[in-house]
Amino acid sequence: MKAGAAALSGNVHADLPAHGAEEVFETLFANSVCRVERIVSFGHASPPGFWYEQAEDEWVVLLAGTAELAFDDGRRLALRAGDWVSLPAHCRHRVESVSQDAVWLAVHGRADLA
Amino acid sequence: MKAGAAALSGNVHADLPAHGAEEVFETLFANSVCRVERIVSFGHASPPGFWYEQAEDEWVVLLAGTAELAFDDGRRLALRAGDWVSLPAHCRHRVESVSQDAVWLAVHGRADLA
Numbered sequence: 001m002k003a004g005a006a007a008l009s010g011n012v013h014a015d016l017p018a019h020g021a022e023e024v025f026e027t028l029f030a031n032s033v034c035r036v037e038r039i040v041s042f043g044h045a046s047p048p049g050f051w052y053e054q055a056e057d058e059w060v061v062l063l064a065g066t067a068e069l070a071f072d073d074g075r076r077l078a079l080r081a082g083d084w085v086s087l088p089a090h091c092r093h094r095v096e097s098v099s100q101d102a103v104w105l106a107v108h109g110r111a112d113l114a
Numbered sequence: 115m116k117a118g119a120a121a122l123s124g125n126v127h128a129d130l131p132a133h134g135a136e137e138v139f140e141t142l143f144a145n146s147v148c149r150v151e152r153i154v155s156f157g158h159a160s161p162p163g164f165w166y167e168q169a170e171d172e173w174v175v176l177l178a179g180t181a182e183l184a185f186d187d188g189r190r191l192a193l194r195a196g197d198w199v200s201l202p203a204h205c206r207h208r209v210e211s212v213s214q215d216a217v218w219l220a221v222h223g224r225a226d227l228a
């Protein structure tokens with residue numbers, strides 16, 4: 001992008017989607033190696049028995065609401081607003097529970113580049 | 115990192131540094147292509163005439179406080195809590211003003227990889 005290119009901007013708490021049956025993912029920033037997503041959850045836990053196991057490193061911060069993550073070693077992690085978690089690639093985890101109107105930011109960074 | 119590796123965690127509003135003469139930068143996550151930093155500012159504007167012009171793409175969100183960014187085309191951007199800005203590599207900008215106890219998250223992603 002050329003020097004001085006216009007900077008995009010917005011507010012992470014603005015324009016929240018209407019309550020729905022699914023979490024809502026929105027990309028706020030992306031380049032070839034990483035992306036930042038806003039995720040709005042309306043009480044959407046991971047389905048029973050479902051585990052995330054991703055090829056990318058992920059860093060998430062909960063900006064509003066509460067949630068509980070579970071890890072496959074049995075650990076649980078209760079999150080409140082402002083709490084962040086670093087989830088290395090292949091770290092199996094699931095969202096055990098999440099409040100209404102939870103707002104997350106997730107940073108995904110490719111893990112396969114030197 | 116091996117599967118099931120422990121996930122690091124913390125809170126972006128916790129353990130704020132004591133007020134000081136300089137902004138305080140803390141890396142919350144980093145891999146080979148991107149990193150997430152917490153920046154705590156105590157009213158530290160950019161020095162007169164100083165412009166950031168970075169080789170990396172940057173995405174920032176102001177989590178607490180207020181700030182004003184300036185761009186070299188004369189534009190100003192007032193920020194309040196929750197506001198985010200995407201700053202492409204080489205987008206010249208400066209922090210014109212910032213409140214006490216401002217907390218930023220900055221995501222830096224390498225721009226030189228295909």
